[in-house]
Amino acid sequence: MSSFALAYVLAQLFGARTVGLYQIGFTTVTLLATIAVLSQDVLLVRKIAPLLKEGSFAEATRHFLGARRLVLLLGAALAGFAAILAFPLAEFGLNDGEVAPFILALAPAVLLLPLMRVHNALLRCLGRVKLSQSLEGVFYTSFGILGLLLLWAVSDRIVPIAAPILVTIGLGVSVAMSFGFTREHLREWSQGGASIAPDKKSGAWTAAAPIISHAGHWIILLAIAAQLGADDAGIFRVGVLICMLMQMIKSSFATMAGPYLAQAAKEADQWQIRKVILIAGGIGLAIASPVGVVAVLFPEAVLKLFGEEFESGALALQLLAIGQLFSVAAGPVGAALIMRNRERTVLLVEVIAVGAGLLTATVLLPLWGLAGAAMGLLVADLLRNSINGFLNWSYRPT
Numbered sequence: 001m002s003s004f005a006l007a008y009v010l011a012q013l014f015g016a017r018t019v020g021l022y023q024i025g026f027t028t029v030t031l032l033a034t035i036a037v038l039s040q041d042v043l044l045v046r047k048i049a050p051l052l053k054e055g056s057f058a059e060a061t062r063h064f065l066g067a068r069r070l071v072l073l074l075g076a077a078l079a080g081f082a083a084i085l086a087f088p089l090a091e092f093g094l095n096d097g098e099v100a101p102f103i104l105a106l107a108p109a110v111l112l113l114p115l116m117r118v119h120n121a122l123l124r125c126l127g128r129v130k131l132s133q134s135l136e137g138v139f140y141t142s143f144g145i146l147g148l149l150l151l152w153a154v155s156d157r158i159v160p161i162a163a164p165i166l167v168t169i170g171l172g173v174s175v176a177m178s179f180g181f182t183r184e185h186l187r188e189w190s191q192g193g194a195s196i197a198p199d200k201k202s203g204a205w206t207a208a209a210p211i212i213s214h215a216g217h218w219i220i221l222l223a224i225a226a227q228l229g230a231d232d233a234g235i236f237r238v239g240v241l242i243c244m245l246m247q248m249i250k251s252s253f254a255t256m257a258g259p260y261l262a263q264a265a266k267e268a269d270q271w272q273i274r275k276v277i278l279i280a281g282g283i284g285l286a287i288a289s290p291v292g293v294v295a296v297l298f299p300e301a302v303l304k305l306f307g308e309e310f311e312s313g314a315l316a317l318q319l320l321a322i323g324q325l326f327s328v329a330a331g332p333v334g335a336a337l338i339m340r341n342r343e344r345t346v347l348l349v350e351v352i353a354v355g356a357g358l359l360t361a362t363v364l365l366p367l368w369g370l371a372g373a374a375m376g377l378l379v380a381d382l383l384r385n386s387i388n389g390f391l392n393w394s395y396r397p398t
Contacts, residue, residue, distance in 0.1 A: 002141035004241045009145050010163055011238065011306040013152060018160040020225065020234030025102030025164055027221055027237075028089070029109045031214040032082050036075040037114035039206035040067040040198055041121035042258075046339055049125045049259040050266055057189035060125075064186070065195035068118050070203075075111035082107040094225050105164035112171045119178035122185070125259060131181065133252060135174045143170025205343035209334070209350035216354035216380060220361050220373050227365060235303075235310050236370050239317040240377075242295055242302060243324040246288040253280040254332035258339070261332065265339040270395065273336050277392060281331025288328045295321035316374035323381035330385035333392050345391060353384035 010019045044067055048060040083104055090099035120132035147166035151158045217240075225233040257276050264272035295302055299314035299321075337346050361376025368375065 002138045002145065004245055006141045006145050006163075006167070007238055007241045008306060009148055010160075011234075011310070013148065013158060014160050015307065016231045016234035016238075016309050017229075018163070018234070019238060020230035020232070021098055021102045021160065022163055022234075023237035024094070024099050024221060024225055024230070024233060025106045026109075026167075027214075027218050028085075028103055029082055029106045030113070031211070031218050032078045032110045033075070033113035034207065034211050034214050036078045036110055037071050037117050037207070038074060038198075038200065038203040039210070040071055040114075040203055041117040042206055042335075042338060043067070043199060043203055044118060044121040045125060045258045046262045046265075048122070049262045052125055053263070059196070061186055061189045062196040063198070064118070064122055067198045068115070069195060070198050070200070071114035071118055072111070075114045079107050079110035082110050094222065094230075096225065096230055099225075099230070101161050102164050105161060106168055108168050109171055112168075112175050116171070116175045116178055119175070119182050122182050123178070124256075126185065128181070132178075135178050137248065139177070140167060140170035140174045143167070143173065202341075202343065205347060206338055208347045209343070212347070212350045212354050213380075213384075216358055217377070219358060220365075220376060223361065223365060224370065224373055228369065231309070232312075232370060235313040236316060236373060238303065238306055238310055239313045239320050239370075239374065242291070242317060243320045245291050246321075246324040246328050249284045249288045250280075250328045250332070253284045254335045256280075257332050258335060261336050261339040265336075265341075273340075274393065277331040277333060277336055279331075281329050284331065285325070285329040288325065292321045292325040292328075296325075313370050315368075316370040319371060319374035319378045323378040327381045327385050330389050333385060333388035336392050337388060340395070342391075346388065349384060349387045349391075352387070353380040356380065356383055 051060040086100040086103035120136045123132040144167035299317040303310040357376040357380030360379045361373045364372025
């Protein structure tokens with residue numbers, strides 16, 4: 001919701017081009033951050049949720065410290081890579097030098113986002129789900145919005161680069177807060193001893209699927225920017241962000257379901273896993289339907305809220321909304337497979353889905369424009385959730 005609000009503020013203050021520049025920068029650093037976290041947040045939930053239930057607090061602490069150290073090292077290295085990548089990508093990849101400052105301003109997020117995610121994984125295992133969701137998905141973008149509105153109130157001229165700078169500062173504050181909330185528990189539980197090295201191999205297999213998914217979105221966005229311009233990239237991303245209101249609902253339910261799926265998988269309780277998927281998907285669809293139905297039936301009216309130049313993305317918004325409604329209804333089918341240690345299966349499904357989506361977008365983008373790119377994401381959503389759902393329902397524990 002806060003990312004949607006930030007896009008709205010950017011559209012009102014600066015227009016579609018600045019929305020596009022910001023989204024190119026943010027999508028780039030998000031992809032690198034997904035690599036840096038190496039799914040340690042997911043593995044932590046799978047590992048320490050049962051440990052905390054059993055009262056093995058010291059062991060849970062050592063697992064957490066090992067995961068945090070890994071993402072700190074990877075995040076720092078990839079943040080430097082983002083800074084180095086900024087100008088070549090902007091100048092030679094997109095032929096638009098204005099992209100580079102946005103990537104540079106957001107580069108620290110490559111380190112900060114993974115740190116926040118591992119801390120919030122611990123908070124979720126402690127039952128503090130609302131707090132973790134507020135820090136991870138609300139606080140730092142809200143900080144950016146409030147900062148922009150304050151600048152607008154005191155100045156007649158606001159430079160667009162203020163947006164990524166404010167978001168990065170807000171992200172830093174959010175990470176500091178997550179450190180503070182978890183430190184008390186870690187001190188209480190620690191009984192000395194070295195941290196336990198994280199399972200990098202399993203993390204890599206688990207991370208591969210979301211990395212491929214993020215890469216697919218990133219490649220499509222860059223293709224739009226290169227072929228149609230940053231303005232159209234901004235229009236497309238607004239459509240994606242509107243639909244991410246529905247994706248946020250699915251992610252929230254998947255996050256809350258994570259510890260329950262982990263426990264059910266440990267006990268090989270197939271019925272409980274199916275029950276969690278059905279409940280999460282059903283409730284999620286009920287909550288997401290109003291947004292999806294409005295986006296499908298009245299796309300021009302929705303996009304016009306951002307400005308008249310955004311109305312050209314109406315058909316793209318309809319296609320994106322259909323894909324997200326299907327995804328929400330499917331429930332946390334990918335997360336359920338991961339909790340069953342079937343990371344390689346999820347990866348294979350993601351390769352198929354994203355590959356088909358990219359092929360579709362590549363063929364249709366020159367013909368249909370933004371709608372062609374949206375059709376690519378729709379194809380990926382349909383394949384991903386259909387295959388993962390089938391695998392969950394046909395699964396037989398060994």
